[in-house]
Amino acid sequence: MDARRLGEILGELAHRHRISVAQCAVRGPGGISVARAGHHDAAGAGGAAESVRLPFASVTKLFTAAVALQLVTDGDLDLDEPVRARLSPWADAASGVTLRHLLSHCSGLVCDAPGEPGSAAQAATATAAAGLLFPPGSAFSYSNAGFTVVGRLIETATGMSWRQAVTDFLLGPLDIAPAFLGGGPGSGTVRGGHVVTRNGPVPVAPAVPRAVEPAAALAGRVEDLVAFGGLFLDDRGGAARALLDDEAVAAMRQPPFDAVPFGLADAWGLGWALYGTAADRWLGLDAAGAGTACHLRVHPASGTVLAFQADSAAGAAAWDDLAALLRAEGPAVGMPPAGVTAPGTDAGADRALPDCTxxxxxxxxxxxxxxxxxxxxxxxxxxxxxxxxxxxxxxxxxxxxxxxxxxxxxxxxxxxxxxxxxxxxxxxxxxxxxxx
Incomplete structure (x- = not known):
């Protein structure tokens, strides 16, 4: 899809959903098309003439996972080594958890670290002490805290902070200027988001506790997301292979366990959500945070990468509309499984539910x-x-x-x-x- 047509679609969606900054990039065999649009009534800002840095939110997890796989390739981390061998103290109840479990959300750890986040080390210890929801590898449960633990493993393996490691090992080589939520050195300028209410737009300041940074602290442009997504294409070049080798890419693109991420995707790899069958699989992740939306899709076989960002909580609905339009005009963008209710069915009409109160x-x-x-x-x-x-x-x-x-x-x-x-x-x- 060319930039002109992409711009038309994005402009209509920004107006419909009252989004002040929306940006989208599509990479395909013919090159990269980038479009930006905005609705001037949404947050007191007029349009999006230039690319701005917006929070990646949970798409940050993909960058953290890629750094972890780089360290696995170098022999500094092991996907199947128990976490307790690297981190101390670590509760006996979580003794079977490995890096592979953490990256695929199959660890059994709770979603968020108990109590105040504190340091990454404190958050990792508290998460393990909370016990497991299920035996590692037997089920899927999305865990921000699990990626706090991955970040801590990266720090212990490199002797660097997570910020420095992701910058030196990944962002720098991809020519991505680092930007982080939460302030501090190297944070860069990040645009905040907003939610649209009946009384008008309400700004939301982006903030992520330091301990949770490996799960949600990165920010940047759609061009940055497309550059990262290019690492996972079948026809990627030698520079991409030097940064993340074929074995690491294959590991991230395949589900390591049979656990089903019910309602979110068809399967889950190491970091990536997986949509469709293995023969025609899309990689992706959908994220929302601080009144913003961030969506990334990669189709390795066709060489397609699609990135979308918005500075509004309404961006999620705009993304759904965008994906539907793209599916009608070009790539059949991988999306979560559709609902099962027949059109016109009243909520609660079928009460074939177990005792669940x-x-x-x-x-x-x-x-x-x-x-x-x-x-x-x-x-x-x-x-x-x-x-x-x-x-x-x-x-x-x-x-x-x-x-x-x-x-x-x-x-x-x-x-x-x-x-x-x-x-x-x-x-x-x-x-x-x-x-x-």
């Missing part, structure tokens, strides 16, 4: 499920967002946000085979345990 926990994160007087199951997450649940068989459910009932998310309940009781819920990438 009560508290569901993942570390210090708590979700609550209750039923209305009419019997509809309602889930409230840790942000206070309410979802109406509809059952599809005994395990699978769809969740529709009360404020956006036309949007659908998938989840499922898991039953203990011995007791027959519903004990686990997988939703939004997290595995939640039912509280006693």
């Amino acid at each position: 009560g508290r569901w926990v993942n570390g210090e994160t708590v979700y609550r499920i209750s039923r209305t007087a009419a019997g509809t199951a309602v889930l409230e997450d840790d942000d206070g967002t309410e979802y109406f649940l509809s059952g599809h068989g005994v395990q699978v459910f769809s969740a529709r946000p009360a404020e956006k009932p036309d949007t659908e998310h998938l989840g499922r309940f898991l039953t203990d085979p011995e007791s027959g009781r519903t004990t686990l819920m997988q939703f939004g990438g997290r595995l939640m345990q039912r509280a006693a």
